Amino acid sequence: MWQATLSTILTLAIGLPGAYLLAHYNFWGKSILRAITAIPFVLPTVVVAASFTSTLGPNGWINRTLITWLDLETAPIILNHTLWAILIAHVFYNTTIILRLVGDYWTLMDPKMIKAARCLGATQFRAFLGITLPLLTPAIVSAALLVFIFNFTSFGVILILGGPIFSTLEVAIYRQTINFFDLEMAALLSVIQLICTLGLTILYARLSRKTHRPLQTNRLPSIRRQQLNWKKRISIVIVITILIIVLVVPLITLAFSSVYKFEPDRGERENISTGFTLNYYHELFVNRRNSIFFVTPIETILFSFRNAVITTLSALAIGLPATWMLTRKTRLTQLLEPILMLPLGTSAVTLGLGLLLVFSRTPFNMRTSSLLVPLAHTLVAFPFVIRSLLPSWTIINPQLRKAAAMLGANPIQIWREIDLPIIGRAILVAGAFAFTISIGEFGATILLSRPEFTTVPMAIYRYLSLPGALNYGQAMALSTILMIFCGTSIFCIEAIRPNAISEF
């Protein structure tokens, strides 16, 4: 438990300044940085683990550089399977959730609140603790809930980096189902898991009812280009540097691995054959084994992209009305809110199995339909969509809608003129989440997809399931392509910006 607390604090400590930065400043490369922060979400955990090892592992480049520079005998940084590794992994994965959910909410906060506090004699720190933090609570709690349930249920990377000691209920369920075929036990555990999720969500709903306030902002978020003094400049640079170290360096290492020869040495340890190569990329297009399941990277990317687009559209199509319903506080919606979060409490594998069982039988027989995959992705993405939309949507001052209605706007016009501009960013965030989740999802995909149609993560796993430098290199190359593809897609999604909330 304290480990979860520690990692939450660490993630907040890195995520909040980042969120503030992205919410309040314009700087060169901001959209690129934003897009990059989404990438950890899509990368297969095994690849991330590999990239962490080649960065920070005992033979990772940081350690080897330090050994060479400082003339050491052994690696100075030993992170594997320690608490640190888990914390770093948490930060790597969760920072993006904080950045997005909290950052976008933050832009809606009235900067006068802080100014007022400062004029009342509060130091910057006390103003942050007393005003900013409580006002951001809904978004932070929302993000924390996602992170927590996500970790609680399925988070492969924790398992991989942390070692099997850190197994979760999710893993237990998986084992009961798959290894022991003890479905009763698995069902029992699943129910426990669902109840826990339900409990957490109800707790959250209570908390949020207490903390949700209209932020009194009738104005739209704007980013003021400020005259920066050196103090601010330095702190901005520090925050960006930390973000880059945490989020970008492992990714760059990964990209680097894809163009660097990895021949494991056969003779002396020092004589590792090195050099740059584009072989791995080239090799992606070669069907060496003449396998019927060979797919070119372009085909897998197109398939992944198609799934992601369907997922994004359908998750938003279901998520928007659902969230709209949740913003009306009635008894029914209070009951519904936790239930809508349930897909999060179910692991992707369980979800995939369930879908498979339902859709393998008449009358729903669509086992061979390629729509099954985006359907599963939609289910996985759905809670994220709701969590992204809800905080911003709830703070819309109801007066605004009434005012618009009095001015003769019909409900659709109200939605278009009032709701949409205010939650526009949140919709983009939700869409980006759905998109990345679909691109990166693996557990359910592998059960539901047909081998001819391979998503990118599946193709990566396929390479990694065989030994050999070429396979490793191709996995890295494909991961790099996935990274670039995902980064570009998010960049484009977020470039669609409703005019009303444009930043100058």
Add this chain to the structure above:
Amino acid sequence: MLEIIDISKSYESMEALNQISFSVAKGEIISILGPSGCGKSTLLSIVAGLTIPDTGMIRWNGISLTSVPPHLRNFGLMFQDNALFPHRNVYGNVAFGLKQLRLDPAAIDKQVSAILNMVGMKDLANRDVLSLSGGEQQRVALARTIAPKPRLLMLDEPLGSLDRNLREQLLHELRQILTKLEQTVIYVTHDQDEAFAIADRVAIMNAGQLIQIGRPRDIYEHPVSTFVARFLGLTNILEKSIVSVDKSNGVRISEKSLIPVSQPPPKHMKNPRILVRPRGAQLSEHGTLSGILAGISFRGALVDLKIIVSNELQLKFEVPTPSLIPKVGTKIKLELPSDASIWIEDDSL
């Protein structure tokens, strides 16, 4: 005493403030008056320490505040739309500043109830601020701002969003409270009635410039420019209608109309214009100004007249109500006192 010295500030290419200097004496209420976007709020923000000026400095009792952060200045700032903390109740909002002083809870309690009492909100201490009416929110915001006993109180359009009746009532209360506290105040508004009603001195700003500063009456009697005059509702400005100059008596604006004004215009004025004050004129057969009555409105002891003097010129006057009120469309004559008209600078260019 607060001294504002040579403050300039620009955002991107837009100049928000241009070399603003004035000072506020202890216990003085000074009102900054100007149209929206003239830089009033930026100036407050700079005085509060929330915004760093490009040039210039702020001094308090002769000591520069340049390196003093906002929370140590002990200046209170009440925001345009209150900026009440939505997650705290009335008590929590008012107590916030006192808590920063690390007073003990009993003392805070005492002060908060005293202040809530003063603003007439003592029964609502535990109310959620979002459930309050506009006027109540305004009172809470005022209470919150004055609670830590700031050396300087700054109010940014404090009554801006309220309806007229409430505004007048609160304005009255506000003046009483401020006077009682002997508070040094900067009061920002775009409403001249408000400014004149509350301030010892009024500073008029336009487009980042300080145009005129002085006591309300002085400003009203002697606006320095056409901007000030128009902003105060003085619209009788003669621009191109002067037909000829009559050295001893004034200027002639039509064949039959003469406006008494000192001659020649002051030398320092680049674009001198004549402002005709609406007060002091009288309906008279011997009047030097004649024209056709275009409109009349009855206000009791006075009537407002609108007179078409020539094709381009329409003037407004307020005159003592005559026994026989002339009809619209008839020709009338007005007699103006010799000091009715002054020269002012045209700064509208």
Add this chain to the structure above:
Amino acid sequence: MNIASKTIIILASFTSILSLTSCDNATSEPQDSLTLTIMTHDSFAVSEEVISSFQEQHNVKVNILNSGDASTTVNLAILNKSEPLADVIYGIDNTLLTRALDNDILEKYESPNAYDLEKEFLLDTQQRVTPINYGDVCLNYDKSYFNANDIEIPDSLQSLTNPDYANLLVVQNPAASSPGLAFLLATIGHFGQEQYLDYWLDLKNNGVKIVENWETAYYTEFSGSSGKGNYPLVVSYASSPPAEVIFATEPIEEAPTGSIVADETCFRQIEFVGILNGTSNRMLSEAWIDFMISKPFQEDIPMQMFMFPVNTEAELPLEFIEHAQLANNPSIVSPEDIDTHRENWIKSWSALMLN
């Protein structure tokens, strides 16, 4: 451009991409040929020409249904017993065999091509499954490490508890990984049910590292792979060294790794194919099984799935002959024992090793 027209453009481009990539061509198959559905685990692979020859010969379209790993595949088949998902199931291995047989999901069939298979592969006396391929899970070692440090390569399971090999071995969690389970079974087969936990305690004290899956063990922790980990001994397959040669970046003569195939250090995984109960394509299913055991398919197995063919007539590729070693005496645990005790073994192991 206002938001509405932006949205329209975006939606339009999405739609066009969707139509471009729409790949529901399963429905657009010509209806004159039959379809045979094979349910397999996700490691199944076959080369183009081998499968086309079968399709042409029988005028059938073979539809491969991937169903996750081997356990999931078997479980799914059991769960859908009443309404089978496929005609044939491939990928049942000896650790799952009893589960499949006891749940009565298979129809009996004895392929005429399976007459002279080794006895060790024929694990079902009622011929409900036919063995197709096998492979040894065994320790792989990093040759350069053992050369450079002048250490003997371990020659038995027991020797791994020797201080010389302290902190050198990485294994997979048997609860999550199939080679991990296989290695656990090897130790159980060698030391027996009573003693295997003592052995694992010794391994634990000797610094064995446990990770979640093969990919992590091999690519992140093992020093002999491209991932450049820190452990020169890993639980992998006998086919891994040839794979290192086949998938080298530049052609190499000698594999960078080797397998340890000393007596009772390996566990042999045997994979079976069977006809699902209730198939409507019995004849074609039989033909498929005959095909899988026939020489062309069997010779395709090593390069496609990195396993060894059960048919002794099948010739191995050169890389396998040169670089692969098979155990003469693998450690043996019967499928019935595995099925009965698996849960218990894994639980006891987890209780000991993961705390």
